[in-house]
Amino acid sequence: MSADLASQLSLDHGGKILLAIMDGIGDIPIPQFGGLTPLEKANTPNMDKLTSDGALGQHLPVARGITPGSGPGHLAVFGYDPVKFLVGRGALAALGIGFQLQHGDLAARINFCTLGENKVILDRRAGRISTELCTELVESLKGITIPGVEIFVEPVKEHRACVIFRSKGLSDSIHDTDPGLVGELPLGVIATAKGAEFTVGVVEDFISQSSEILRGKVPANGLLLRGFALHEEMPTLTDRFKLNPAAVALYPMYRGVASLAGMEQYDSVPADLSGEVKAAKKAVMDGKDFVFLHHKYTDSSGEDGDYERKVREIEKFDNAIPGLLECGFDVICITGDHSTPCPMKLHSWHPVPVLIYGGPQRAGWSARFTEREASVGALGTFHGHELMALLLAAAGRLAKFGA
Amino acid sequence: MSADLASQLSLDHGGKILLAIMDGIGDIPIPQFGGLTPLEKANTPNMDKLTSDGALGQHLPVARGITPGSGPGHLAVFGYDPVKFLVGRGALAALGIGFQLQHGDLAARINFCTLGENKVILDRRAGRISTELCTELVESLKGITIPGVEIFVEPVKEHRACVIFRSKGLSDSIHDTDPGLVGELPLGVIATAKGAEFTVGVVEDFISQSSEILRGKVPANGLLLRGFALHEEMPTLTDRFKLNPAAVALYPMYRGVASLAGMEQYDSVPADLSGEVKAAKKAVMDGKDFVFLHHKYTDSSGEDGDYERKVREIEKFDNAIPGLLECGFDVICITGDHSTPCPMKLHSWHPVPVLIYGGPQRAGWSARFTEREASVGALGTFHGHELMALLLAAAGRLAKFGA
Numbered sequence: 001m002s003a004d005l006a007s008q009l010s011l012d013h014g015g016k017i018l019l020a021i022m023d024g025i026g027d028i029p030i031p032q033f034g035g036l037t038p039l040e041k042a043n044t045p046n047m048d049k050l051t052s053d054g055a056l057g058q059h060l061p062v063a064r065g066i067t068p069g070s071g072p073g074h075l076a077v078f079g080y081d082p083v084k085f086l087v088g089r090g091a092l093a094a095l096g097i098g099f100q101l102q103h104g105d106l107a108a109r110i111n112f113c114t115l116g117e118n119k120v121i122l123d124r125r126a127g128r129i130s131t132e133l134c135t136e137l138v139e140s141l142k143g144i145t146i147p148g149v150e151i152f153v154e155p156v157k158e159h160r161a162c163v164i165f166r167s168k169g170l171s172d173s174i175h176d177t178d179p180g181l182v183g184e185l186p187l188g189v190i191a192t193a194k195g196a197e198f199t200v201g202v203v204e205d206f207i208s209q210s211s212e213i214l215r216g217k218v219p220a221n222g223l224l225l226r227g228f229a230l231h232e233e234m235p236t237l238t239d240r241f242k243l244n245p246a247a248v249a250l251y252p253m254y255r256g257v258a259s260l261a262g263m264e265q266y267d268s269v270p271a272d273l274s275g276e277v278k279a280a281k282k283a284v285m286d287g288k289d290f291v292f293l294h295h296k297y298t299d300s301s302g303e304d305g306d307y308e309r310k311v312r313e314i315e316k317f318d319n320a321i322p323g324l325l326e327c328g329f330d331v332i333c334i335t336g337d338h339s340t341p342c343p344m345k346l347h348s349w350h351p352v353p354v355l356i357y358g359g360p361q362r363a364g365w366s367a368r369f370t371e372r373e374a375s376v377g378a379l380g381t382f383h384g385h386e387l388m389a390l391l392l393a394a395a396g397r398l399a400k401f402g403a
Numbered sequence: 404m405s406a407d408l409a410s411q412l413s414l415d416h417g418g419k420i421l422l423a424i425m426d427g428i429g430d431i432p433i434p435q436f437g438g439l440t441p442l443e444k445a446n447t448p449n450m451d452k453l454t455s456d457g458a459l460g461q462h463l464p465v466a467r468g469i470t471p472g473s474g475p476g477h478l479a480v481f482g483y484d485p486v487k488f489l490v491g492r493g494a495l496a497a498l499g500i501g502f503q504l505q506h507g508d509l510a511a512r513i514n515f516c517t518l519g520e521n522k523v524i525l526d527r528r529a530g531r532i533s534t535e536l537c538t539e540l541v542e543s544l545k546g547i548t549i550p551g552v553e554i555f556v557e558p559v560k561e562h563r564a565c566v567i568f569r570s571k572g573l574s575d576s577i578h579d580t581d582p583g584l585v586g587e588l589p590l591g592v593i594a595t596a597k598g599a600e601f602t603v604g605v606v607e608d609f610i611s612q613s614s615e616i617l618r619g620k621v622p623a624n625g626l627l628l629r630g631f632a633l634h635e636e637m638p639t640l641t642d643r644f645k646l647n648p649a650a651v652a653l654y655p656m657y658r659g660v661a662s663l664a665g666m667e668q669y670d671s672v673p674a675d676l677s678g679e680v681k682a683a684k685k686a687v688m689d690g691k692d693f694v695f696l697h698h699k700y701t702d703s704s705g706e707d708g709d710y711e712r713k714v715r716e717i718e719k720f721d722n723a724i725p726g727l728l729e730c731g732f733d734v735i736c737i738t739g740d741h742s743t744p745c746p747m748k749l750h751s752w753h754p755v756p757v758l759i760y761g762g763p764q765r766a767g768w769s770a771r772f773t774e775r776e777a778s779v780g781a782l783g784t785f786h787g788h789e790l791m792a793l794l795l796a797a798a799g800r801l802a803k804f805g806a
Binding site: 382402 | 431432438440461465466467468469470471472473474475485486489490491492495630744746747750751752753754774775778779784
């Protein structure tokens with residue numbers, strides 16, 4: 001709603017916006033920290049300064065009580081209602097490696113795995129084989145042909161690859177073939193809705209041919225398919241908000257969701273926060289007026305339940321802020337795509353703290369960027385996809401509604 | 404949504420409600436006030452008392468990040484979702500001078516202007532001519548005739564007038580002829596959508612005839628048209644909430660939007676807050692059970708960036724409260740139609756503080772009517788068009804939903 005109106009009212013000029021995502025930043029009290037969250041425990045002098053000169057709030061990525069995947073979480077903060085704009089993991093993986101998906105392509109993630117006798121799964125990740133071996137295996141699969149279907153197989157990282165089927169009439173109503181457990185057989189190709197019969201045949205043929213090719217290869221003698229997703233183009237941030245957007249992210253997944261939103265990718269050299277700051281600076285110098293910058297490791301540490309490491313990752317991000325302040329942004333937003341509480345070791349539904357610095361704000365109400373202060377901040381509690389309107393407004397990029 | 408339910412559940416009896424609007428009341432911290440807002444800076448013993456005996460909250464007139472014009476801002480607090488009920492400025496201007504618009508009428512605002520050689524605009528407001536001269540010019544334009552179209556030209560104030568075209572098949576997809584700049588020619592009559600060809604011809608004819616009539620008149624020898632709006636009737640507050648509503652407002656614009664909602668106009672003598680209080684009292688004595696009272700100057704001072712004057716206008720309004728308390732209202736709500744932060748000199752998207760006094764409230768939670776206390780008040784944060792349900796509820800005018 002807010003994003004639709006913002007789309008109608010967007011101006012093609014105004015301030016430059018940085019949207020910095022600390023992935024999975026939201027957390028819950030950690031008993032070992034005496035009930036403080038990692039954000040509360042961390043030493044964050046730079047974010048504290050932005051907080052007292054800016055305003056806090058919190059966003060619900062999807063809806064109350066709903067835990068988002070990384071795709072919906074990011075789409076939301078890019079201004080897309082994730083309930084309307086669904087993107088499968090397979091499509092994100094393909095986009096993330098720079099594969100130019102076309103409207104109607106069916107993408108799925110491949111996990112190379114180790115199968116034992118009778119094809120029982122012994123290791124769902126084939127001992128996390130090297131990316132080099134993954135690339136070799138992918139090459140061997142490029143010989144697969146299915147009449148009437150173009151097939152692209154691409155390596156991703158370690159045991160992960162992806163496959164894209166291109167043909168008319170494909171469906172993504174296909175269940176994962178990965179049962180999610182070792183000691184089980186891979187699942188057959190099962191349609192989850194009517195009209196997927198043709199696709200079932202195509203995928204069965206692909207699995208059958210790949211089984212022949214991989215037979216006897218150690219340790220990766222099988223594959224599992226997950227996250228079937230039909231690619232549908234969506235309006236970009238340029239279409240919707242008249243932005244000239246850029247993305248700075250190290251991981252394929254986040255590059256993928258950014259490219260869905262029409263962002264130009266900027267590479268980080270070195271591949272760490274210092275390189276990301278440099279890339280953000282270059283994007284601004286190139287005339288980009290919206291930069292998405294992604295910090296992954298707050299999420300990884302949360303998923304590992306490593307609260308001490310999450311604190312260090314927050315502090316690392318805080319150290320990068322002076323560099324970001326020098327890039328020439330008019331509005332800086334720091335938030336996450338979802339919460340990943342360390343005690344849960346999982347994504348969660350908890351609201352995600354938001355800091356907006358720049359533009360006219362009810363500043364001076366908050367002192368530290370924490371879940372608790374954000375919950376009573378001047379910006380209030382809102383849906384993730386409403387964030388974009390607040391950023392565009394702060395940057396002077398929205399016209400008035402009505403006379 | 405809330406207003407739709409409130410409409411279904413409305414009772415034809417209950418308490419009397421005052422909705423007092425301090426136009427543009429919301430603000431942001433003023434550096435010269437040490438970070439206080441005008442509301443925080445002002446001395447407001449009467450509102451403080453209502454606050455501690457009532458409850459605070461804040462409303463979003465349209466949506467997060469969206470800045471409303473005066474029309475949408477007022478419609479919202481009258482219980483109309485402003486995204487569904489759109490009203491153009493021309494229609495508001497016509498309604499504001501008491502012109503009885505009919506369904507399908509096309510209204511536009513006229514600015515008399517000064518044109519130089521080759522018709523270049525020298526002054527978009529013709530030196531703000533007197534209302535007397537405006538009335539004379541309007542009389543001279545009443546000779547214009549266009550076959551098949553009824554034309555009404557009416558003076559508003561100073562250089563401002565309005566024109567209403569009455570015919571079948573009119574469209575308001577017509578661009579302003581005011582380019583918004585001096586040194587430019589008035590724009591031609593441009594359709595902004597298909598199906599406006601007939602209207603383009605009518606408006607061109609009107610401009611052509613008026614040019615002949617105004618030729619050589621000093622300083623107002625031309626006119627600019629703005630805010631084309633087709634009038635569509637909307638359900639009144641009587642239709643929707645079984646109210647018998649009145650409006651007390653000094654300015655045409657606000658009288659206009661009030662009459663759209665079916666409110667009877669009460670004149671203020673003298674034309675200031677003291678007169679407005681008298682008019683409100685008379686309305687209650689006449690049996691009105693809903694009175695909208697409008698205080699303009701908090702907005703004007705905000706638009707001028709004059710934070711000291713905004714404080715004085717807040718204090719003037721506070722001084723009027725004892726008089727309002729004597730009128731016999733059961734529920735008194737004080738809020739704004741939008742924020743007009745002095746540092747911005749513009750309407751803004753910031754939430755607007757709301758005070759409700761009367762009826763069963765979670766009272767005693769707040770001490771002063773300020774943006775900050777309102778942001779964490781008992782009423783919470785809600786959409787402007789949900790306010791009406793809270794007022795009707797407080798006045799005992801809503802039935803229970805479901806058994």
